[in-house]
Amino acid sequence: MSLEKMGIEEKKEKVLKLKKEKNALILAHNYQLPEIQDVADFVGDSLGLSFKAREATQQRIIFCGVHFMAETAKILNPNRKVILPDIEAGCSLSDSCSYEDLLEYKKENPTTFIVAYVNTSAAVKSLSDCICTSANALKIVQKVPPDRNILFVPDQNLGEWVQNQTGRKMDLWPGECYVHVEITHQSLLELKKRFPTAPIVSHPECERAVRMLSDFVCSTEQMISYCKNHPARSFIIATESGMITRLKKEIPEKEFIAASTSRCACAQCKFMKKITLDKLITALESDRFEIDVPIEIRKKAFLPIQQMLEWSV
Numbered sequence: 001m002s003l004e005k006m007g008i009e010e011k012k013e014k015v016l017k018l019k020k021e022k023n024a025l026i027l028a029h030n031y032q033l034p035e036i037q038d039v040a041d042f043v044g045d046s047l048g049l050s051f052k053a054r055e056a057t058q059q060r061i062i063f064c065g066v067h068f069m070a071e072t073a074k075i076l077n078p079n080r081k082v083i084l085p086d087i088e089a090g091c092s093l094s095d096s097c098s099y100e101d102l103l104e105y106k107k108e109n110p111t112t113f114i115v116a117y118v119n120t121s122a123a124v125k126s127l128s129d130c131i132c133t134s135a136n137a138l139k140i141v142q143k144v145p146p147d148r149n150i151l152f153v154p155d156q157n158l159g160e161w162v163q164n165q166t167g168r169k170m171d172l173w174p175g176e177c178y179v180h181v182e183i184t185h186q187s188l189l190e191l192k193k194r195f196p197t198a199p200i201v202s203h204p205e206c207e208r209a210v211r212m213l214s215d216f217v218c219s220t221e222q223m224i225s226y227c228k229n230h231p232a233r234s235f236i237i238a239t240e241s242g243m244i245t246r247l248k249k250e251i252p253e254k255e256f257i258a259a260s261t262s263r264c265a266c267a268q269c270k271f272m273k274k275i276t277l278d279k280l281i282t283a284l285e286s287d288r289f290e291i292d293v294p295i296e297i298r299k300k301a302f303l304p305i306q307q308m309l310e311w312s313v
């Protein structure tokens with residue numbers, strides 16, 4: 001039967017069958033569409049997905065997320081085929097720091113310690129001293145030798161949050177996530193009026209005014225444990241709306257309200273939403289699109305990732 005004639009459940013069955021036949025592991029980020037999360041072997045945040053990619057023994061890793069995540073998987077486990085179902089699934093935050101611009105900065109500031117958020121290209125990672133994710137950024141920055149100046153790339157909001165939490169001064173690259181900065185202080189105030197007892201949980205990529213209004217700021221995966229352990233019944237979630245799917249699945253007895261943005265009722269990352277069941281089927285059938293990282297970049301980029309894994313335990 002052709003894909004056009006199939007319903008969602010039939011497509012999901014097809015994915016599960018192909019996954020076995022092709023000896024593939026399906027990894028999905030928390031922002032993926034519900035049907036993609038349903039067929040994944042593991043759903044998580046950038047840090048959790050990196051660990052799963054590193055341990056994978058299957059022939060193929062099908063990465064349902066964005067380009068920098070698939071590249072990180074390839075760097076961590078170069079002997080597997082890493083497939084990203086849509087090559088256009090990029091990340092505007094990652095694009096805000098180019099290899100050339102960072103190289104220029106490095107030439108002018110040769111002794112600065114560069115902490116790069118995982119939302120960067122493999123080439124940018126190769127110029128960095130340590131990688132971090134939103135789950136371990138505080139820990140990583142605290143481990144940087146105190147006599148070194150730090151440049152934090154590319155998210156200025158996450159960098160500012162880390163700076164405030166740790167008291168460690170850093171130079172901040174002027175990048176931001178277009179999805180998180182659209183979540184406004186005003187929209188949260190309005191939701192708080194409607195749900196006065198619901199704690200606000202936000203991602204550190206949100207702007208300062210949003211973070212300051214929040215009860216807890218954390219990575220997407222840490223949102224699960226916070227909401228599970230907190231006595232409240234309802235939560236306002238200030239991040240990409242795919243997170244609501246994951247939270248509802250993990251904690252069905254509680255209510256999750258997606259924060260709205262200046263443009264729409266809930267925050268949506270157009271890059272994360274590029275991955276569909278049809279593209280996932282094509283990826284499994286024909287290895288489209290295989291992600292490769294040139295060996296010299298891969299070797300250099302592995303070192304700051306390894307540093308992160310050592311410092312985050």
Ligand code: 13P
Nearest residue numbers: 045046047133134219220
């Ligand atoms: P997490 O690592 O917290 O899942 O965040 C990834 C991301 O892209 C946030 O926009």
Ligand code: SF4
Nearest residue numbers: 091092093177179269
């Ligand atoms: Fe990049 Fe923002 Fe999308 Fe995350 S939500 S993948 S940071 S554009």
